[in-house]
Amino acid sequence: MNEQIKKKIKKLLALSKSPNENEAMAALEKARKLMEENGLSDLDCDIYTEETKCLKSRPLWQQIIGSGVAWINGTVVRIISDDGSPVVRFHGSETDVFISKEMYQYLVKTVDRMAKQNIRKNAKKPYRDSYKEGMATSLYVRMLEAGALYSWANRRESQLAVIDKYVVELYKEGYETVDHTSATKKRNNAAFYRGANDGESVNLNRQTTGGKHEYLRIKAAVSL
Known part of the structure; x- marks a missing residue:
């Protein structure tokens, strides 16, 4: 599995905790999409x-x-x-x-x-x-x-x-x-x-x- 993809997902998951609701939702959506495309779960990434x-x-x-x-x-x-x-x-x-x-x-x-x-x-x-x-x-x-x-x-x-x-x-x-x-x-x-x-x-x-x-x-x- 490409470690760069995991790192990108980790960064997106970190951004999903942002106090800015729109930014957080957008980051979470991107993270979920990447995990789905690569067959990963939350635990695989963090x-x-x-x-x-x-x-x-x-x-x-x-x-x-x-x-x-x-x-x-x-x-x-x-x-x-x-x-x-x-x-x-x-x-x-x-x-x-x-x-x-x-x-x-x-x-x-x-x-x-x-x-x-x-x-x-x-x-x-x-x-x-x-x-x-x-x-x-x-x-x-x-x-x-x-x-x-x-x-x-x-x-x-x-x-x-x-x-x-x-x-x-x-x-x-x-x-x-x-x-x-x-x-x-x-x-x-x-x-x-x-x-x-x-x-x-x-x-x-x-x-x-x-x-x-x-x-x-x-x-x-x-x-x-």
Whole structure:
């Protein structure tokens, strides 16, 4: 594929965000026409990255949430430690990675908050971690079920294949999945299933209002 064409499309997509409505519409129309003529999609021309912090210990429960959030939104996730401080990075279209980051932060904070509320303060770390893993696993399963109902679900695999190819080149590695079903030696089953049960009550859709947040909320709603 001619890289010059991709560069031209990228420039047009950048212009499509212009505050001048006429200029933006004209640029978007030209970009769409070029993509159609050359068999390209948004992802072929521009893949974005959003990142957020992760605990240094890279807890399994955060990895499980990141995996579910990435899948439901059609993005690819990586936990990277470039400078010793782990960050969670989502790769995909601009809108999808924005939604992934927002959803990930919301769910991580929710699990953390509920663990503090529902577990006694003197509980040992394995018990607390097992509770969070249970909640995360419950949320993961619910995201898989909800994501299968999206109107664009039949295009998810092809979309992920494009992003995955980009990520493999970016990090020079293969795609790794999180084994969220494997039991750990320190897992407390009672705490895990208690967390899984509490995870059923968490609203997957964070309520956002105004500007881009409102647009994303509406976009998510019409995707069902």
